[in-house]
Amino acid sequence: MTGRTDQAPDEEQDQGLSAPDTAFTALLEDSVEDLYEQAPCGYLSTLMDGTIAKINTTLLEWLGLSRRDVAGRMRFTDLLTVGGKLYHETHFAPLLQMNGEVGGIALDIKTADGQRMPVLVTSKVKTSHNGEPMLVRTTIFDARDRRAYETELLRARRTAEEARRQAEADRERLQEALAVLQRSLLPAELPTVPGLEASSYYHTASPDLLGGDFYDLFPLGADRWAFFLGDVCGKGPQAAAVTSLTRYTLRAAALHDPDPVTVLTTLNTVLHERYQSIDPRYCTAIFGVLQPGNGHASVHMASGGHPSALIQRADNTTHYLPTPGGMLIGVLPQARFTAAHTQLFPGDTLLLYTDGLTEARTGPERKLYGEDALRAFVAEQPGSGPQALVTALSGLLAGFGDGLDDDTALLALGVPAALPASLSEDLICAG
Template sequence: MEAEGTPRPEELPDPTRTGLPPEQEARRIEAVRRYDILDTPPDGAFDRIAALAARLFDAPVATVTIVDADRVWFKAAYGLEGVTQTGRDPGLCTSAILTDEPLVIPDTLHDAAARANALVTGPMRVRFYAAAPITTRDGHRLGTVDVLDTRPRRIAPDQTAALTDLAALVMDQLELRLSALRMLRVERELVDVEHAARERAERDRTEIASYAATLQSTLLPPTLPRVPGLEAASHYATASVSDIGGDFYDVFPLGRDQWAFFLGDVSGRGARAAELTSLIRYTLRSTALLEPDPCQVLRALNSALLSHPTADSRFCTLVFGTLAPDPANGFTITLAGGGHPSAFHLQPARRDGPARAASRAARVDLTGGMLIGVLPGVFIASRTLRLLPGEALLLYSDGLIASRSSHGARFDEIGLAAHLTHHAAANTALGAAAIIDDLTSLLATFPVGPADDVALLALSAAPATPGRTPAGASGTTRTSTPLEGEDTG
């Protein structure tokens, strides 16, 4: 008996047309079936990715395609009215899924495989083609994000990298959709087994936790990127093993030695929170590539949330920032805040030179910033600061300052400032990983764990003199398990 989703032999195309060995093509088609995406209705997320690709390349046509056994199906097609699929002929998409690298054809008439393609010889007369493969975690290339033009042209390396990032965003959406489908199936199963035995219920609860953890993992970066001269570290803890948290963070490159980062908290929990988090991450990442002003990035996100069909229940708090190397040393950071707790700027004691300064944890005031996704005329608070060598910046969600300490008192922002100041006083140079380790150790002392999900993101500029922290280091630590015996979700 054939496994579900496994293509039958007659469904597989001739390997001389696909360019892939038969066994590899069979596994690839099986991966396509696994995501259950073929012939599904239009989806706004994929349509926006295709439109963004066209804008980034100033091209008339951009598509998101899935390469099936005998056809190329368009999940999104910007600039192609009424086109849903095309034959799987040698040339464009079929060639683009043969390697993990982007395919760029400056002039299709000078490419042996592309010149005979129907899009080249037909009414469109495509002369330029660029595509990045949509690749699964286990290495199967499902399709492509394509940009097409009717004139020959060349593109810069950063545009090629941007196309690769868009393909990765498509893969994120496919993973999220797959996880949501699995979660839905599990929820239906739970209704059917409501009156089952306790042992069966415990097994189902374990399965739900596993799916929740899988879906949660798609909403957080698996690692943080290496930024020269910067150490980055993060921590995430959810208050419930059986639900999806609403906190999120990310660090990503903008090009030209510039980087962006954010940390926020969405309304609600569960699958709806996961969907909202995915929308926010996609909007922030794509908008930041086009808009250098962090305040404008948050205003664009505010408009996106307000235009969503369920806008009345979709909002978030957020701190978004950009950083760039400062010519004098360290980094220049610009922060924009919308209703989120203010960041902390940690400065160690300066003991060298005539101007000695005491250590401190200065609150980066973003007071006045409004919730994102509530009102059209949103006010965004903004601050610019210098992160000197040995200094650090901490972003956190309100789960940290809503908890009860071992003394029973609420660990509020004042308590956090005092704790961070003590940490700064004990170190001549502040490292992001050490700050995160210190705060996670603190969380472990809370009697019932954090009151809500906790997300932490620390950034530190490498010391001017060699120290224990290598320049450009990064790390991510995460846990989705509350204290034993507790489940506050």
């Protein structure tokens, strides 16, 4: 027994393999075949005319077909959907013929029950030792998860696009609503005042925010007219609410007692009582009364913390009408306001403005435009009346560009210039 035991290894060595080596080789062959058949992707080999010569179990299971149904009986294109077959013929096959390989192409295969299955296909031509093409080896990866991911991305993109369009539509509607509300806080047009000329302008710095600037001109009776211009602190709906309250308070107070100081005192009481305990709000304003006379107009006005009115005389001299000491409106329960009087003669114009004009930033150093520059600008304009002055100032505002970051309101009132004697005679004769 000992001799026979010693002889077995010698015989195996003569055959060139030991028993473990033989078992390993057999196991390796089984593993390679099993790896091909049960791989996590599909494998197939086709002849050069596309006939399927070999296909692995994984792909057969995806297709729901048996090996005898496929091998030698079907072409690769028979596995594709109509769209996939068209793409294969027009793109895939020509690229494979030119380059010898094609990688990562998205196609759809059809299963036995008629379902579409998205896959990624990679093909490579195998050639003989003399370079002749022999067959095509193709690897097919399941792309259902990827397709689901892409579908979800596409759905999310469409949802985002729809949300963006909705947001733009909402923004447009909001801007329209803000514009309507802004217009409701200002007179649609100024009334015609016998013996006087009036002009106004409103510059909106941001279409997305309601401004707090306001103005008005309205009759008091007995040939008297009230006017006011002001600026509420802040922007947005809260400022708009204060603006609305301010405008209607000034109108109501003026009809009760048109004295400018009394009107501003009433407004101060209303704002202070309304906002002191919840959200302090205040404003600046000029209120005045105009009374046209024989070729002139008397002006009685008062200011509460507002920039002084500017007067352009017919001879182009320009000066401010000082109202020193006027306090902000709505801050304190008791506020002091300063009254001022002047006369407007033919060719004279009274200009009221909000501080967006004088606080505009100009030049490389972004300096404040300032009251001195405004007075110099007005002095350079011909004394052609309120409309001409407001037109010139609106051009000035436009020239500030992004240096004008606050809303600006303008209100100009004046007495028309007297006609030359010769022209008056011509008009009388023509009449």
